[in-house]
Amino acid sequence: MNGAPAGVIQGGWEYVVAAYVASAVILLGYAFSVFWRYRRARSRRDTAL
């Protein structure tokens, strides 16, 4: 027993950090992927013209 009331979650910051890091990696990674593919497609079109 750690003196905490029953049904109350203690700590858990590691889960919070994991969720925010996963969100940042996936959202920024996807954003970067879209920017990069778009730039590549535009430069291909420009060289084809």
Place this chain on the structure above:
Amino acid sequence: MGKGVWPFVMAGLGLALLAWGSTWGLAFAPRETYMGEVQRIMYVHVPTAWNAMLVLTFAFACALVSLLRGGWTWDARLEAAIEAGVVLSGLVCIQGSIWARPTWGVWWDWDPRLTTTAVLLFAFGGILALRQFVEDPVKRAVWSAVAVVIAYVDVPLVYFSVRWWNSLHQLQSTPETVSRAFHWPLRINAFGVLFLLIGLVELRARLAFLRREAESAPPPPGRMAEALGGVR
């Protein structure tokens, strides 16, 4: 400011809002009484879930317009919305698993909300794969639009699953079910994901349109000479 710049501005604004809302949620919002610090996952999980359903609703609208009116612009928007919806649905599952472990004691449970969300991810992921395999652009546009209309049936099931069935998942997060102290970081992050999404969907649609143009364009002169050489 050029017309082509606005998606970059929207995406940048979205990222700035996400940074602001997340800082508020992590550092300044109060602890929740029962879930403690773990509840802070809500500030990224709920906005991601809302926007996943929103962008898949946009995909449904694009599919209908594409089927009824045709036009490559709507097909390009459809492809962009499906891809963004798959990314957000996958992220929702990951965030939800991380939140489930300390609160439910398991990483995953086949309860109605989680199962319908997993179905959503695999259904729209499958449609994205279908688009990669079909070479004929007309068949690709029609088949994927029909598939989106069918797969969209799962979106209201995801939303109402916590009311219709006995679910381990809590009820939908709305202003009525969330304490006022938690509203602002939740709203800021919701708009952050929304603005980021608008910017990315527009850019991804332009990318799909450029690829479609490249499919129908004649090969560049160098390639033409290569091809002719190959024939000889």
